[in-house]
Amino acid sequence: MLPLPSSLWDPTRPNTSPSDMKNPSSGLSAILLFLFFFSASSAEQNVRTERISGSAGDVLEDNPVGKLKVYVYELPSKYNKKLLQKDPRCLTHMFAAEIFMHRFLLSSPVRTRNPDEADWFYTPIYPTCDLTPTGLPLPFKSPRMMRSAIQLISSNWPYWNRTEGADHFFVVPHDFGACFHYQEEKAIERGILPLLQRATLVQTFGQRNHVCLDEGSITIPPFAPPQKMQAHLIPPDIPRSIFVYFRGLFYDVNNDPEGGYYARGARAAVWENFKNNPLFDISTDHPTTYYEDMQRSIFCLCPLGWAPWSPRLVEAVVFGCIPVIIADDIVLPFADAIPWEEIGVFVAEKDVPELDTILTSIPTEVILRKQRLLANPSMKQAMLFPQPAQPGDAFHQILNGLARKLPHDKGIYLKAGEKALNWTAGPTGDLKPW
Ligand SMILES: *[C@@H]1O[C@H](CO)[C@@H](O)[C@H](O)[C@H]1NC(C)=O
């Protein structure tokens, strides 16, 4: 059978196995209550950081307005609005950032209508808005669509040819970004679309030393519906009585029948080691109280699936549940602005069998500090694409990322007649008209 894109079953979707809820013993509840109410001084940690600056534990404060000007190309609606009209589900799936970013830029104060004064050029195209009848976004047509759009902007405006894309950015939120395939092997084989090799890519996919992540790309959170999450908020004083929470697949028997390839075995290891551990509330069952449960949990597991990222990262931050990130080499969203190393716990994939010991030996004051940092509204804001946009939200973080790349290196401008890109490189199927 055709493997389904990871994005669809991996994250928070329902599954069919029986519920596996576990209630911690009353003794444990007492400890958890204690953890929740006890207040202690901050503990410092020595963890590697990719951050630029900002006070310890806070989101890097930056206002992009006045720091960059973005020109939005006007494209025929077949590259964007028509696709959305055909399938409005594109507005709610986890790749919807490509649509909301377009809408945001149209009315953003950083937009300029004069391309001669622009620092960045944006091509509004929705390459992941091509859904199967059951709602799975397929990236197969994306390369041809991209090529068609780039052909159009490069023949109608002089700006593409000036740099062959080096001052252009594209939002490519699919599983493996501009590699445009949902299976990792195939994505790696394809590599980043040749025509996008000089452009800045704004993408959810982030893994160090991976062909689908260019240096200079901006890693963003997947789209999670802000109103829906808001609607499930519970009073903040309800104690966190679940120690470790996870809902999702442990195995993907359809696409990985022999096991070990899906999640590189890390999810299987979680299940095999902790399915009977009372501290672990883990199951494939997706309860209607999923969002509420995260707000009642201390740790939320965020293991890799087919790709290293999943919406759980966003959900954990929004619901104040300490994300336990199990995805070696992951590049986290806005890692230069968000203190992930201080709000989260990082567990190497090979250490999953020790997860219980690792988590139970984290000192209470460290847990409390992480919870306090997570409670900061600007931490949550940075993970969301709200309508309308709000200061410090994910849109603004993207702009901050683009602004921090300015000024452009003079070397990006090509000499007259100089060509850097190869228009005929890549699989022949990608060269067909769109
Ligand atoms: C950009 O270069 C291509 C050839 O590489 C050419 O066909 C196109 O007309 C050029 N665009 C402009 C606006 O001159």
Ligand SMILES: *[C@@H]1O[C@H](CO)[C@@H](O)[C@H](O)[C@H]1NC(C)=O
């Ligand atoms: C462009 O790519 C094609 C296909 O890979 C290759 O045959 C051709 O030699 C390349 N052209 C240049 C100028 O590198």
